[in-house]
Each structure stands twice: as C-alpha cells, then as structure tokens.
Amino acid sequence: MRILVITPWYPTIASPIAGVFVQRDTELISSSHEVELVHLVDPALLRTADLEADATSTFPVHRVPMSRSRPGDLLSAWRRIRTLSPGFDLVHTHAFQSLLPFQGHRMAKPWVHSEHWSGIGDPTSLTDRGRLVLRLTGRLLRRPDVVTAVSSHLLTQVQRFRTGPTMIVPSVVREAMPVPIVRDASVLRLVAVGHLVKGKDPMLAVRTVQELRRRGVPTTLDWVGEGPLRSQIEDLTAGDDGITLHGSLDADGVSAALSSADVFLLPTRGETLCLSAIEAISHGRPVVLGAFGGQSDYVTEQNGRLVAPRTPEAYADALLDVSEHLDQMDPEAVAATIRERFSESAVLRGYEAAFEQAMSMHRKGAR
Template sequence: MVRSRTDRPAVMHVLVVPSWYPTTEVPLNGIYFAEQARCLQAHGMTVGVVYPEQQSLRRATVGALRRKHFQTAWTTDHGVPTLRRYGWNVWWRVPPGLRCRVRSAVRLARRYVDRRGVPDVIHAQSARWAGAAAARMSNALGVPYVLTEHFSGFQRGGVWAWRRPLVDRGLRRASGLAAVSAALKEALATRKDIASGDVAIHPNPVRASFFTRPPEGRPSRPPFRFVTIARLNSRKNIGGLIEALAQAFEGSNDVVLTVVGDGPQRAALEAQARRLNVADRVDFRGQQRRAGVRAALREAHAFVLPSRHETFGVVLVEAMATGLPVVATRCGGPEDIVTKETGMLVPPAAPTALAQALCTIRTRWGGYDAECIRAHAVDRYGPEPFVRRTQSFYRCARAA
C-alpha cells in the first residue's frame, strides 16, 4: 500500500534515478552519483536510489549469470538504500530495449514507495533514459522531478536519433533543469523548447574530506611526476598526452607520467609509449579504487586531463582538492574549473600546446600555492555548497 504523502516526515525525501551507476563489475561507473546521494543523506535528507542495472553481455560468465538473473533486490550501496533489478543488455541499442528499461525503473519506484513511502521529489541524473523514467514516475506518484545533465553527447552530437524523443520528453517535463557546466548548459539550450535561462549550472561536488593534501608532503624531485586519471578511450586522448610528454621532455628521465585507468586503448597506448621511447617513464597502473586514486594524486606533482570532450571533469576537482596544479583542455567543463591560479588550459587535440604547458607547469611548479588550490576546489565544489544548491533546486521544483 502506498503511504499517504500527508504522513511523510518533515525531512525532505529524494528518490534518485541515475542513468548509469556503480556495479560489481564496474565499480567506478557513475561513482559520483553514489557519492552525491551519500552526501545529501549525510546532511540530513532521506535519500534512496532505484536502478534497473543492465550489464554488458561481454561480462556474462556462468558465475555472473548465477548472481544476476533479472532478480530485484534491496541493497545499501555506498550507505544509501538502493533497489536494483539485475539485468543484461540484451537489446539496449534498439528502442524497445530502452523503453523496457524505463518501464523497469517505474516498477522499481512503485516497490520503493511501498517500503519507504512517497518521496517529495525525484531526481533524474541525465536524460539518456532516466529523465523519461522520472517523468513517468512523477505522473504515477504525483510528485515533481528535477533533472541534472552530465552526458557529453549533448556537446558532441552523440544522442542517437531514435533516442531523441525519449530524451526530449525527460528534459521538457522536468520541474527543474540543471547542467554540470556552462558548456553543457548551452548545448542543452540548443534543443527545442529549452532556453538557456531554464537551465541552472550545478557542478559536481568533491569529497573534500577524502581527497586531501598528503599529510607527509609531496615526494621530493626528481622525478617530477604528472598523473592522469581517465578511461582509456579515444575521448580521453591519453595518446595525445603521451605524445606531448615525449615531445616536451625528449631524452630526459627526470619527468614521469602515471596513468590511472583502463579501457579499450590500453594495449595501443602501451605500444605508443614504447614506440616513442618513453615506456620506462609511463606507469600504467590500471583501474584503481578510490583509495588508489587518492594515492596516485598524493604521489604526483601535477595533474593532466587531455580530453577531447568533458561535461565537467570531477577528477580535476579531486586533484585540486589534494593541492595539485592542473593542466586541462578547453573541451567543455574544464573552462569552468581551471583558473590561472590553479593551472593552465590548452586547446584539445594539440600535442605541441600540451607539451608547452607541461614544461611550463614543471618550471613554475614552486609558484603554485597548494593550499590556495585546495581552497578554490573546496569553496566552490565542496559538500556544503553542493547541498545548498541541491536543496534550493528541490524546493523550487516543489513550489513550481
């Protein structure tokens, strides 16, 4: 039986619907959504998550199929009550598959309400499919929904034509719209019936209590260590960074690069490092959990994000929270984050400009104030400003 909304507690109750989310097999996928939900909960809100998980069939081992066979289960992922349906990507690249996922999310929401009551607001994370699901949940439960967009496909034309009606439905019907960067906001404003003034900018937060400056200080130099943290695919352009490293410090062994992350291009990137004679100066560490990411940041002297497209750049803020100066490309989100006091911006896919920036950061490294860099990150992207923005977002939606 659905609990009456008149019986709900005074504490605001939010149901989060993420378009992607951590799984057993891919624990960092959408980790920031889980951390945001936990942050809101830690600041006194009642928060829950529903997620119709759809694993890639490439991971469909016998053991995985025994663990995940389209069953529904409650968990406390990342300390937040979460209702999941464990499924597989049987036909997600065609319209019926996406509609099936939306229906599954709505069914989960009804089961969620039976146990935890009707939420005050639904928060869809991205319009890729969660927006349409939230719109249907809103109709079914009689509560408003808001949508925060994170998907870089809006900037690079990556929304497939057959998805657009579902995507646009989620965007148009929301009681509140936000994007994580100014560039993404303007990309959304090019869509029909959405004006720039209708979209707020709500950047992602950083776990300021976790990503801190190294208590023992930075390691001594040489070597000077750059670090990058990224999925190893073409969009992140790690190949351009390796080329820039070889160009900037040819024949020098006192500058090294740590690469944290994995992906389809790893073997090709390792081959590139050998071809450019920098294999002994590029440390591929693979995918790391959060503690490993923090350790890599604390061991480094500067951070680099050479992406072709970024909607925001959470790793930039995490690096800055540990006191690192950063080098990033003007590819969308970083323009909102990086200032001359915190690092440098260069054009995307421009190895020579990136090489020059690496040299400059190394030369001027002593002139960057690590405490000021951290303060910049925490003051703008810490938990407190994030919670204030989000609570205001929800209140406006409820009042609409």
C-alpha cells in the first residue's frame, strides 16, 4: 500500500528532537508499505541543510513551509497535499495541526489520523486564544475515517470531538539493554529527561531534591533537556554541585544518563504518553511521575509510582517508597512490564488495523 504521511512535527537541523516519535513510527510503517512524508514545517526552522539531509532518508520527505499565523500558508499546504495525494492509497496525518489545511476541503482517500497533541489531552494547558481556536476547529477530528490516540487518556479527550471509529496506538519505544543498578548507599541518584518548561515542572523537581536532603537523604539530580526555565533553575541551584543541567543530549547520551541513575523523576503536570518515562522503564529504571495523563496506562507498582499532590513532600514520599523497594525491582523485570506494549510489532499491528478499517470503510462506500 502507498501511504502519504502528513505531520507538523518532524526533526529538522534547528530542532533535531521535534517529532522524533513520528519519524520512528513512519520508519516502522515504511518497512511494510511504500511511504512518503509531508512535513508542514515552521518556516523559521527550515534550513537548506534539511533538504540535503532528506536526500538520505529511507523514504521521500517533502518540506512544505506552513505558519499557522498565515492563512495563505494553509492554502498552499492544501494545494501541495491535493497534488500529491492522488498517487497514494491512504493518507495518514499526525497531530492536530496537520488537520488545519484540510478545513473546507474534501479528502477523497481513506484517511487515518494519529493524535499526540497535549492541547487535546489537557485543554486547560492552552492559552485563552488556544482554547478558543480548539473550540472552533476541534470538529476537524470528525473528518478522518479512523483516529488513533497514543493513550487511553488522550483517546477519551478525542472522543469528545468525534463519534467515528477510534483506537489506541502508542508510539514505538526502541528496546534498551537494561543494566543492573549499582547502588551507592550514600546517595539517591535521580534523572529527569524533558524540556525545562512549566509543564514538566523542573522547579518542583529541584524542591523535591531539597526536601529529600532536608530529611537526611543525600540526593543528586541530572536533568537532560533544554528550555526557557533554565536561567531560573540555575539561579535556584547556584552552588549546588548535586544538581546538573546537561542540556540536550543525543540518544546515546540520554541512554547513558538513564542507566547511571537509580530512579527517573518527572513531576509533569500532564502528559499524553510521556515517552521519556517509557524509555526510562525500558532501561530498567523505575519512574516517579505526575499522575495526570496517559502514563496511567503503563505505570504500575512493578515499575514506578504516580503522584497526584503537587508538593515536594508528596514526591519525596514516593521516591523514598521506590528507593526502599529497589532491591526487589530487577531492571530486566522493570523493562519487561512495558516491552510488548511499545514494541515495533505491537505498534505496527495497531496501525495496520487502523489502515484496514479506513480502507474497508471506503470499499463499502461509507463516506
């Protein structure tokens, strides 16, 4: 089958980790189908080097500049999609913003949409303008034949906008090689992977470390990720050698950071799935996360704790609970709790089921 993938999230030279999960999923789909990808890219992120790099991609990539603040860009994007789509059997869009060019236009091909956007999962996280735009455009989720969501939490939110077929298809998480935790009885080593933004709440992570130390538990924190709160965190942790901001790291750097820690901590305010936590579990490291979001699908007593109260005391309690049970949390057993759910074979089966349902609806003339 020939599939045209359309996404606003995809890696660029300027933003190399943006949409990496879409890239992984598309590479997976391309192992069984003929795929081309349309990246509806923010013009500010597009570089000539991106076009050069695309020449080595395993599937053709079309970079289409699209700024949501310029209505003309939406029309240009639609024209490009309309030109390309006749050569394909099915259209597969990713993330809500990819639906915007379709407004007011008919898509005659079988259509699967995969939702990842946190704005759907938690509209309260949006600005007033963002919530207004979502109220006006949310009905676009009715248009595709089938909509997949990466978690049950997100699926419930998607179903507020549509009554048509929906299903859960998570993102691929590449299998890691869990290594034993080399315990140092003198310190609790924490690691976090995420942007330094309000939604991940790095300030609460720092206050949690301070609370643990106040209780007499020497604790370190290595934070992998960059963001606008960096200067505030640096001010809060000035002179603290036990809290390290590593900035952005490549996949090997992230893997090394996870493997060097005892526990993964992310006091997130909400997630559609939280791939960084899944990657931590795949490395055999238990996680302590905020309770709101898709992480409730896979965090269990065997691999972590979910924390509802947004206080350093509550997070410190959870971390101490996990720390006391680390000897019973064999890294291989921790990793096994999520291995099949996020494996390439399971994700591909999910996508194949969505594709077949969309194709079947068209064969039966359901549209």
